[in-house]
Amino acid sequence: SAVISQKPSRDICQRGTSLTIQCQVDSQVTMMFWYRQQPGQSLTLIATANQGSEATYESGFVIDKFPISRPNLTFSTLTVSNMSPEDSSIYLCSVDQGGAGETQYFGPGTRLLVL
Amino acid sequence: DQQVKQNSPSLSVQEGRISILNCDYTNSMFDYFLWYKKYPAEGPTFLISISSIKDKNEDGRFTVFLNKSAKHLSLHIVPSQPGDSAVYFCAASEDNYGQNFVFGPGTRLSVLP
Secondary structure, three states: OOOEEEEOOEEEEOOOOOEEEEEEEOOOOOEEEEEEEOOOOOEEEEEEEEOOOOOEEOOOOOOOOOOEEEEEOOEEEEEEOOOOHHHOEEEEEEEEOOOOHHHEEEOOOEEEEEO | OOOEEOOOOEEEEEOOOOEEEEEEEOOOOOOEEEEEEEOOOOOOEEEEEEEOOOOEEEEOOEEEEEEOOOOEEEEEEOOOOHHHOEEEEEEEEOOOOOOOOEEOOOEEEEEEO
């Protein structure tokens, strides 16, 4: 299994500012994912972050809005840029150790409220 | 347009009884399905999976049934326990490589003592 921690666990931010969310894993993993869960909606994949390459973004998400860093095999950051109230959501980091959903582990999430 | 639907946002069941959580999907290319359980302030954790070559998979108190022709799957929990109270997400993928899962909105299960 993998133990994943995220910082901050929650934050309240002003419109127009940016927030960087950190994700730390207790083991080396190749694939890390960032998800968003907006209020009352399902988990939506934002991007896949592999170490040593550019993140791959899903339809509807762009690098300028959600820049991602993956400096090593145990760490990643997601920045939510120029925030608006619509960005209020839970952001979850996830890793996949075996290439199948059964070995996909999620962090506890970062609850973001944008005023 | 939601490809994975969980039409019941919440469900309450008495302890010891059966809990049945339903999930419908629209993409006929989905081939692999999972259920995740999520407690408050924690990330989702994997519960059980099923691939399209099967119509049933059982793991202890948890059984998942798949009806491909109806594009429907369900999770049965028997007997239900108070510790099962959580949000349950159905997820589907076109493959079992685990990279492109589409999640449903979740069903909040409350098991009453």
